[in-house]
Structure formats: C-alpha cells, structure tokens
Amino acid sequence: MKGLKIIVLAKQVPDTRNVGKDAMKADGTVNRAALPAIFNPEDLNALELALRVKDSVPGTTITILTMGPGRAAEIIREGLYRGADSGVLLTDRAFAGSDTLATSYALAQAIKEMGHFDLIVAGRQAIDGDTAQVGPQVAEKLNLPQVTYVEEVLSVEKASIVMRRRLDNGVETVKSPLPMLLTVNGSAPDCRSRNVKMLMKYKHARTITEKQEATEDYTHLYDSRPFLYIREMTVGDIKADADQLGLTGSPTKVKKIDNVVLQAKDAKKLTTADEGINDLMKELIESHVIG
C-alpha cells in the first residue's frame, strides 16, 4: 500500500494549566507574556497518532499546519524533532481576532493550497479555549467525514480507515472512507519524545521571516538542505474571501470580559486545632448535613 499524506493541525497555546500569580496584569487583563507558550497537549496526542500511522504504513509523510504569530514556528520544529516531515505556518495580521469559524475557514483554505492529502489529524481541543470546534468545522468546510475523540487507529486500507473512539460511557469502533478528518482525545497515547537525530537534522529549520530576522547566517545550509525550509503562508497565499477572515469573519463577538473577582463570604475560619474541627463536625451532624 502507498504511503499516506497526513496533515496534523496543531496550535501553540499559552499554558493555562500553570497560571501563576503574575498571570494577570494590574489592569485585570491576561498577561500572555507571563504564560509559557506550549504545543497544545491534545495536538501532541494527534501527532503521536499520525506518527503511528507513519510507522505502520511506509512512505507516509506528515505535515504540521499551524496558524498563529511568527513564533508559532517553534511548535513546527518541535514536531519535526519528533518525526514529522515538514511544516506550514499560516500567519498574517488579517487572521487576528478570528473566532473558531474564521480560524477554520483560514485553515481549510490553506489546506486546499497544500495539495493532495489522505488524512487530517487534529487534537480534540486547545487548552486556551476548550471549544473543540475547529476540527469539526475544518471537516465541514472541506466537506470531509469527521470522527471525533479518537484514541487509536486500528487499520488503514487503501480508501478507508478504522479507528476506536472514546465516548462518555464506553468506546466505539468506526470505519470511515478516506480522505477524512479525525480529532484525537487526550486519553490517546502520549507523544514520543524528541529524536536526537531529528533534532540535529532540523534544529536550523526556519520560516522565511525567521531567516530574514536571524542574526546568524545559515544561508549556506538552506541551499543544500531544502528540508530546513518551513513554508510560511500569508493571506495572499490562500484564496480567501476577506469577509470571512479575522474579526470581520467571526460571527461570535466578545461583548465583555469580567475578571474573576470573588466576593468573600463570611466564612468561619478554623485551624488544625482539634476544638474547631470537632465543633464543625458537631454542627454538621446536628444539622443532619452529615450522619
């Protein structure tokens, strides 16, 4: 069987799981700079799933597609170190303020420019929004079947794929024709670590913007090693309807943001002293809350 062309959708996200005390600015807005930018965790599960398909079907290639600012190229390199073959960074100010629908539209238009593919693999959701919308919306825009919450690909045939997906209360084995889009659940296997050979091979991989901004000159490398080229796409490279991009193309608008301010209740304050804890337990037993 011929190798598959797989596109992995990935996002660089602020690590909202480890929000420190300096995560909010004095004016109450989120201080993104204080949060480390990471490879969205479930997108790493997605990459691993794609890598396993590549392991089992020789000739398979994996391209990571991400939309974001210039520094999002970091996660493409991270993917190359783990076994992906190439990456595309979709970046343009025109995409700023996109909601999930405008994001999906831009990604779908980019995918149409990327040529033939058999399979699109995405993480279930990103930790900065937790919406789980972009995968299914990209599938709809490309008119592909979708299967969500996948944990494992069981088999790949010439024109179909069989996979196991996680439900709230069990599992389901489903078969879909190719090409299709699947989203990967966090319960799927963790991504393998970086491969030292790949790290050496790709550590100078750069987008064109990064090359122009670089202080060290590796120009001589790029001519002899085309794989160090991370493709950058801007709005001009995708055939997009401007009305469907960015803030304009986003049906949902943020009306307001409230910072979380807790109104303190008049709590009874106790220490670990026996007396206070015993009084509390007594009160709860007497009021039949417990017992």
Place this chain on the structure above:
Amino acid sequence: MNNIFVYCEVEEGVISEVSLELLTKGRSLANQLGCQLEAVVVGCGLKLVEKQVIPYGVDVVHIADDARLEPYTTLPHAAILNKLFAEEKPQIALMGATPIGRDLGPRVSSALHSGLTADCTSLEIGDHEDKKAGMVYKDLLYQIRPAFGGNIIATIINPDCRPQMATVREGVMKKEKINANYPGVVKNLEVAKYVTDLDFAVQIIERHTEKKKINIKGASIVVSGGYGVGSRENFKLLYDLAAVLGAEVGASRAAVDAGYAEHDRQIGQTGITVRPKLYIACGISGQVQHRAGMEESAQIISINSDPEAPINSIADYVITGDISEVIPKMIKYYKLNTK
C-alpha cells in the same frame, strides 16, 4: 419562525437529562422573547417520545425517526439540522455540551455560518450597542462562559448571524416540567428529504457502553481534591473520609491532569456539575472553571494550607492547614460521635 430550538439527545427512546435541562432554560428564554420553544429529536424507535419533552413547555416537536439515525453519527444528524434550521430559521439553537453536542454543534455552525459558544455556564437575554457601526441589537443571547484557564468570564454574542448557537453541560441548568398537559404539537420529518446515502459514509462497526460506575452527580456529599492534595497516595485520605461520610470523591482538573484521580471524577466547567448538600474541597485553589461545577453546593468546606486560596471566598468554613492533619481528625470525631 425565529423560535428557540433545542436539539434533544435520545438513546433507546429516552431523552437525555441535559436536553430536558436545556428545554427548561429554552422555555424561560422563549417566555422572555415572546417566541415559541421547539425541540428536535433524531433517532429511531421514537414512538410517543414527544410525551417526554412537551411537558417542559415545548410548542413543536420535530421528530426524525429512522433506523439509520441511531446510534448517533455526525453526518446524518448534521444534515437534518442544517436543512431544518435553513427552513425554520431559529434565532437560538441549544444543545448539550456532550460528546454528541460538541461533535454536532461545530459541524452545523460551520455549515450555517452561525456562531457557536461552547460550554456556557449561563445564558441570558440582553441588548448590545455597536457604537462604531452605530447599530443597536435588541434581545441577543448572552452566552456566558469562563475562558482562558478560568481567569476571566467572557460574555459572547452573535450580533449578525443566526441561529445563535450554544452548548451547555449537563447539570448546569435546572430541569423543571411546567405542565403535564402542555399543548405541544408533533411534526414528523420525512427523513429521506433530509439525508442522502453519502451521509452514511461513516459506519459504526462495534460499540461497547457501560453504565457509569461513579455517581458524583447524585451524591449528597462530595469530598473533592485538587492539585494541593499532592499525590495519588494522599488522595486515599479523601476516599477514607468519603467512605465514612457516605460521600463520593471528586477532583479538580489539575488533580486529574496530574494523575491523582480518574477523569470520570472531574468537577468543573469541563467536567461534572454538582449541587450537593456539602462540598468538602481539599487542596483545591478554586479556579473559576472548577467553581462553575460546584458553587451551588449548599455548604462548602475548604481545607487548604494556603489561607489565600480563591476558593475560600465562597466557602462557608475555611480550615487552614494540611489535609493529612485535618481529615483524620474529622474521621475520628465522626466515628466517635455517630452510631
């Protein structure tokens, strides 16, 4: 036209809890807007299914009954909603933030180019003024949800696109029948007009489901642990306390991510929502996403070594100290003083 639609999940003829909760919310929104509430039920073997939904104040029930429509697959359900919504032009469409709703909602919102807000914790009606465009929008759906790791609460609106779509987790809204004899009508959809053979491209080969073993939602006392519990071993203390009190054990997302507790126990915006008589929060800092899943508990005890933990501000009792010291004392007193 321009009514509120609720997509009702159904399995083996039984409408899911979250759908009934959404119908209750949908009814109150419809009263506020002066429009009708309509339900959509897609599945098979749906004879008399309307009797389960109409008492919640449903004016019209659309039923698509066909053997191929259950168990759920994305494409045929999406095809039915896309066409039905194109015909009926709802102003609001709600569905559960369940594995089904979160698979179906984005597919439909993309096809209709309407906005969708996931995992709302509150839905309200309100106006919006766009000063730049000089436009005033009346009676929009405010879709309210925590965002950005729970550090902010965002109010999202869809000024221009319809339907305004939102998903809501089970347990977030209350469920209340309004009238056993509510005069709702049934409209049976001719399924063949809504789906094509291509919509059945994805086949279910095998399916294993099991009843949930953990029943945190129904527990009257919940002992819940966060990242501050420190380890999976320390979580045993929580199980000990829960066993003594007849409680269930819950966990925050941070504790689940750290591997201290199973995913089925996660309480919060992206987990289960609980309203027990007593919620004992152990080593939980209390991000808004966690609080969204428990703040309606009748009484809250927070045990935390950090006196400034945000959860303390919604607690009725705050015990500042280490759980390994506090919990054994609670167990000891309880055992000595009850039969």
